[in-house]
Amino acid sequence: DGGITQSPKYLFRKEGQNVTLSCEQNLNHDAMYWYRQDPGQGLRLIYYSQIVNDFQKGDIAEGYSVSREKKESFPLTVTSAQKNPTAFYLCASSISGPYSNQPQHFGDGTRLSIL
Amino acid sequence: EDQVTQSPEALRLQEGESSSLNCSYTVSGLRGLFWYRQDPGKGPEFLFTLYSAGEEKEKERLKATLTKKESFLHITAPKPEDSATYLCAGSGSARQLTFGSGTQLTVLP
Numbered sequence: 716d717g718g719i720t721q722s723p724k725y726l727f728r729k730e731g732q733n734v735t736l737s738c739e740q741n742l743n744h745d746a747m748y749w750y751r752q753d754p755g756q757g758l759r760l761i762y763y764s765q766i767v768n769d770f771q772k773g774d775i776a777e778g779y780s781v782s783r784e785k786k787e788s789f790p791l792t793v794t795s796a797q798k799n800p801t802a803f804y805l806c807a808s809s810i811s812g813p814y815s816n817q818p819q820h821f822g823d824g825t826r827l828s829i830l
Numbered sequence: 831e832d833q834v835t836q837s838p839e840a841l842r843l844q845e846g847e848s849s850s851l852n853c854s855y856t857v858s859g860l861r862g863l864f865w866y867r868q869d870p871g872k873g874p875e876f877l878f879t880l881y882s883a884g885e886e887k888e889k890e891r892l893k894a895t896l897t898k899k900e901s902f903l904h905i906t907a908p909k910p911e912d913s914a915t916y917l918c919a920g921s922g923s924a925r926q927l928t929f930g931s932g933t934q935l936t937v938l939p
Contacts, residue, residue, distance in 0.1 A: 719873075757834065757929035758874075758917075773926065805873050816862035816881060816921060821873035 717742045719822035721806050726827045728793065728800060736791045736825045738806035746812040747789035748819060751775060752803040761804075764789055765812035793827060801828050832857045834920050836930035843937050846907050851916055851933045853901040859923030863901050865894050866917040868932070874917055908937045 719740045728734045740747065746765050750758040760773030764783040778797025783789050789808075793800045803826050807819040835854045843849055855863065862881055866874035878887040880896035887894045891912065893904040903916055915932040922928075 721873075755931055757931045758919075758927075759929075760926050763926070807873075812925075816879065818862075818864055818876045818879050819927065820876055821866075823873045824871070826871075 719806055719808055719820060721804075721822035721825050723825060724823070726825055727830045728827060729830050731795045733792055733794050734827070736793070736804055736806075736827070738789045738791065738822060739787055740789075740806075740808045740822075741787060742808055742820065743786075744808035744810055744820075745786070746809045747783070748807040748809075749773075749779070749781065749789070749791045750805045750807065752805055752824075758805065761791065763812075803827075832920060832922055832924050832928040834918055834928050834930040836916075836918055836933050838933060839931070840934045841936070843905075843908055843935070845909055845937055845939050848904070848906045848908070850905070851903040851935070853903070853918035853930055854899060855901065855918075855920045855928075856899075857920035857922040857924075857928060860920055861923075862921045863896055864919045864921070864927070865901070865903055866919070868915045868917055877916075905935070908935075910937045910939050913937045 722737045748763040749761040762781045764770040780792045805824045806822045809819045810817045833856045837852045862879050865877040868874045878894040883898045895902045915934045917932045919927040919929040
């Protein structure tokens with residue numbers, strides 16, 4: 716079955732530590748996205764990528780980094796510079812980039828907490 | 831700045847009691863209005879895309895409609911399994927989706 720796989724489901728970060736969240740898709744979609752979801756707020760865009768080796772900052776990119784070395788994979792690193800990382804992180808993909816009117820499809824998320 | 835506002839924040843219905851969820855939007859150059867369903871601890875599941883005012887889409891007990899300022903998600907004779915958070919999002923010339931904060935629907939048996 717085609718879909719988006721995020722791992723791990725739960726992740727704990729110590730102070731001063733960088734952690735990486737995995738996102739893999741087998742939908743052959745060109746565009747991939749990372750969102751952060753906090754209680755009572757809408758999803759907020761962290762980064763997006765329209766093609767391999769290219770990515771753009773979203774509204775809340777500070778303290779995060781990404782890479783897009785393969786079409787299928789778009790890992791997100793939460794760095795120690797992100798002072799409030801506790802949230803539910805969602806990865807999404809779409810056939811074409813954010814200029815299009817194609818829907819985004821989501822993985823089942825990673826919940827990140829601080830130890 | 832694009833904005834999407836959903837109301838009510840929470841809605842409790844008895845099984846079989848029909849109702850509507852509202853999504854008001856201010857999205858420059860709207861290309862699409864999307865509805866998603868999200869279960870606790872899961873990612874949003876795509877339901878519908880609406881492209882222009884007057885358009886309607888249906889899926890089982892759900893029907894989505896679009897005007898120039900609002901979208902409605904009508905739920906007819908809901909069942910407990912329809913309980914979820916419903917998210918609305920608009921895509922426009924700003925190059926990204928703008929999401930509302932969702933309506934948490936609870937359907938009681």
